[in-house]
Amino acid sequence: MRVAGVMSGTSLDGVDVAIVDIIGEARFRTVATDGGPYPKAVRQALLGVSNTVTHVAAVSRLNFQLGEIYAQRVLRCCKKAGIDPKSVQLIGCHGQTIYHEGMKPVNTLQIGEAAVIAERTGIDVVSNFRERDIAAGGLGAPLVPLFDVLLFRHARIGRVALNLGGIGNITAIPAGADVDGVLAFDTGPANMVMDQLVTRYTRGLETYDRGGKIAAKGRVDVRLLDELLRDPYFKKAPPKTAGREQYGGEFLERMMLSGLEIEDLVATATAFTAETVAMAIRLAGKRLGAEFAELIVGGGGAKNACLMRMLGERTGLRVMDTAKFGVDSDFKEAIAFALLAYRMVRGRPGNVRRATGAAHPAVLGKLTRAGRF
Ligand SMILES: Nc1ncnc2c1ncn2[C@@H]1O[C@H](COP(=O)(O)OP(=O)(O)O)[C@@H](O)[C@H]1O
Numbered sequence: 205m206r207v208a209g210v211m212s213g214t215s216l217d218g219v220d221v222a223i224v225d226i227i228g229e230a231r232f233r234t235v236a237t238d239g240g241p242y243p244k245a246v247r248q249a250l251l252g253v254s255n256t257v258t259h260v261a262a263v264s265r266l267n268f269q270l271g272e273i274y275a276q277r278v279l280r281c282c283k284k285a286g287i288d289p290k291s292v293q294l295i296g297c298h299g300q301t302i303y304h305e306g307m308k309p310v311n312t313l314q315i316g317e318a319a320v321i322a323e324r325t326g327i328d329v330v331s332n333f334r335e336r337d338i339a340a341g342g343l344g345a346p347l348v349p350l351f352d353v354l355l356f357r358h359a360r361i362g363r364v365a366l367n368l369g370g371i372g373n374i375t376a377i378p379a380g381a382d383v384d385g386v387l388a389f390d391t392g393p394a395n396m397v398m399d400q401l402v403t404r405y406t407r408g409l410e411t412y413d414r415g416g417k418i419a420a421k422g423r424v425d426v427r428l429l430d431e432l433l434r435d436p437y438f439k440k441a442p443p444k445t446a447g448r449e450q451y452g453g454e455f456l457e458r459m460m461l462s463g464l465e466i467e468d469l470v471a472t473a474t475a476f477t478a479e480t481v482a483m484a485i486r487l488a489g490k491r492l493g494a495e496f497a498e499l500i501v502g503g504g505g506a507k508n509a510c511l512m513r514m515l516g517e518r519t520g521l522r523v524m525d526t527a528k529f530g531v532d533s534d535f536k537e538a539i540a541f542a543l544l545a546y547r548m549v550r551g552r553p554g555n556v557r558r559a560t561g562a563a564h565p566a567v568l569g570k571l572t573r574a575g576r577f
């Protein structure tokens with residue numbers, strides 16, 4: 205079955221599309237990928253409604269506008285790769301999270317109207333994956349762990365899959381584990397803090413530390429790092445999720461108060477990400493009574509050489525890119541949502557109990573049929 209996965213994460217850097225031919229549970233071939241930023245005005249509008257007090261009108265308008273954008277991006281991906289959209293049988297669209305509350309009563313909101321996507325593309329759409337997991341007592345996140353287990357588990361090697369988006373998350377997969385034997389949770393901010401620092405200092409000219417070049421020039425300030433690590437989130441028992449709201453403006457102000465130069469601030473933020481990942485892996489190891497040897501990294505942060513180096517130093521694990529497993533790290537989550545959509549139409553569960561904390565495995569997503577009459 206040919207499925208398009210559409211992912212737009214918390215970093216708001218844009219929309220990733222991956223078209224895959226799914227052959228079995230964990231077997232697929234990527235046939236096309238395409239990524240690109242949101243139009244500037246749309247990104248601004250999204251920032252204006254994300255985790256903040258806003259007018260419902262703004263949310264309603266964006267819901268339909270994003271539907272148009274997601275449809276365009278799927279069609280563009282097909283066109284660039286010379287694929288007939290008619291050959292695509294299903295779209296799995298995550299949508300844009302504009303609100304997520306990981307504390308009780310847990311709730312979440314992803315927008316990007318599936319009816320618009322189905323109408324414009326003529327393809328069935330699975331969307332709104334998180335709600336069912338929450339209804340089943342889970343946190344609705346993370347949802348990529350099933351993909352991680354199916355793809356990366358190894359009979360004799362303990363592995364940790366790490367995604368470095370706006371937020372970081374790990375799936376700890378002990379050697380020989382099955383789906384119920386893994387543990388997954390958000391590690392805290394991954395690129396989010398670095399991105400904001402860079403955006404502020406370059407007045408929006410740059411939105412991230414390309415290749416980790418700024419961090420590489422700076423020095424990690426141990427005092428500030430220790431202070432940032434004091435956040436009780438890092439010691440909290442999983443399941444747990446971290447959101448944009450915890451690491452926004454106020455958090456940045458706290459860092460700026462240190463009076464450090466930009467290079468040192470970015471270096472410290474980079475070390476902060478690496479150290480929180482290391483802490484998360486230790487926490488997972490303790491809870492699972494397992495040891496890990498390999499760290500498989502996906503998400504945009506995998507392109508940050510300084511961060512990848514610090515991850516190796518602070519975790520002591522062999523760090524590799526998902527590309528080693530045939531998965532382009534930029535499109536790992538888009539591919540994961542293609543697989544989740546496929547599972548939905550097959551009536552198979554998509555959540556992992558020890559990732560979201562749900563009471564039971566559940567079929568995730570809502571199906572919008574494209575048929576016209
Ligand atoms: N070449 C690069 N060098 C360093 N960081 C990068 C690079 N490309 C992307 N990133 C980082 O990855 C982030 C986007 O990652 P992504 O996996 O798309 O996150 P999300 O799912 O939250 O949108 C960017 O905000 C940026 O911080």
Ligand SMILES: [Mg+2]
Nearest residue numbers: 212213217218
């Ligand atoms: Mg992204």
